[in-house]
Amino acid sequence: xxxxxxxxxSEIAALFDFTGTIDGKRVLExxxxxxxxxxxxxxxxxxxxxxxxxxxxxxxxxxxLPPRLRHRVEFKAVSIQEFEPAAPAFDVVILSWAL
Amino acid sequence: xxxxxxxxxxxxxxDGILIDIHPPPEPSSIDVRIGExxxxxGWLRETDDYGDYEAADEALATIVARRLFAVxxxxxxxxxxxxxxxxxxxxxxxxxxxxxSIDDVxxxxxxxxxxxxxxxxxxxxxxxxxxxxxxxxxKA
Numbered sequence: 001x002x003x004x005x006x007x008x009x010s011e012i013a014a015l016f017d018f019t020g021t022i023d024g025k026r027v028l029e030x031x032x033x034x035x036x037x038x039x040x041x042x043x044x045x046x047x048x049x050x051x052x053x054x055x056x057x058x059x060x061x062x063x064x065l066p067p068r069l070r071h072r073v074e075f076k077a078v079s080i081q082e083f084e085p086a087a088p089a090f091d092v093v094i095l096s097w098a099l
Numbered sequence: 100x101x102x103x104x105x106x107x108x109x110x111x112x113x114d115g116i117l118i119d120i121h122p123p124p125e126p127s128s129i130d131v132r133i134g135e136x137x138x139x140x141g142w143l144r145e146t147d148d149y150g151d152y153e154a155a156d157e158a159l160a161t162i163v164a165r166r167l168f169a170v171x172x173x174x175x176x177x178x179x180x181x182x183x184x185x186x187x188x189x190x191x192x193x194x195x196x197x198x199x200s201i202d203d204v205x206x207x208x209x210x211x212x213x214x215x216x217x218x219x220x221x222x223x224x225x226x227x228x229x230x231x232x233x234x235x236x237x238k239a
Contacts, residue, residue, distance in 0.1 A: 004180070006178050030107075090112065091112055092115060095117065095120060
């Protein structure tokens with residue numbers, strides 16, 4: 001099976017264009033799914049908390065979490081309504097197809 | 100949705116930003132690329148999602164009207180999914196996009212275009228996606 005989603009990298013290009021620099025920022029991604037977008041920017045952020053209410057999607061994201069990002073990215077199976085972070089001050093919140 | 104945006108307001112630093120990415124309530128197009136040329140084949144049908152996208156637009160408009168956030172910038176980009184066969188596209192939709200389907204007319208047009216002897220060909224699903232940058236407005 002050959003399915004290629006956004007091989008042109010249009011989504012991440014638009015994200016970087018609209019966020020400006022994401023380097024060193026604390027990022028909350030809402031609706032992260034299986035981490036499809038997360039992997040593409042997480043290297044630049046200081047810390048990423050990525051949430052999605054779908055536990056299966058989060059399980060897939062955790063399975064695919066690259067070792068280099070383990071200290072930087074935290075996935076949580078939770079909705080935004082139920083999400084209560086230990087440190088609430090984020091520099092960037094990404095609503096990823098989630099509203 | 101408005102409650103979610105109110106919560107995001109509380110989670111953001113005062114100088115933070117919110118990036119919203121979501122599709123408009125419009126059907127995605129399906130093309131077949133044969134060599135260098137793209138041929139329109141039809142549209143993807145969605146049964147439930149348009150209402151969600153409209154509600155998302157309304158929620159954003161509400162929080163802007165309430166002066167919780169200010170829109171700093173709006174834009175759009177094309178999000179493409181490339182597949183080799185109609186069967187692969189149907190499988191992809193079944194797994195990833197349960198409210199979407201391909202009508203018989205569009206499916207027949209795809210099959211017709213894909214039956215060309217040209218080897219360099221593929222099906223392209225094109226979603227137009229909106230992106231916006233919003234900044235929280237400090238409370239007076």
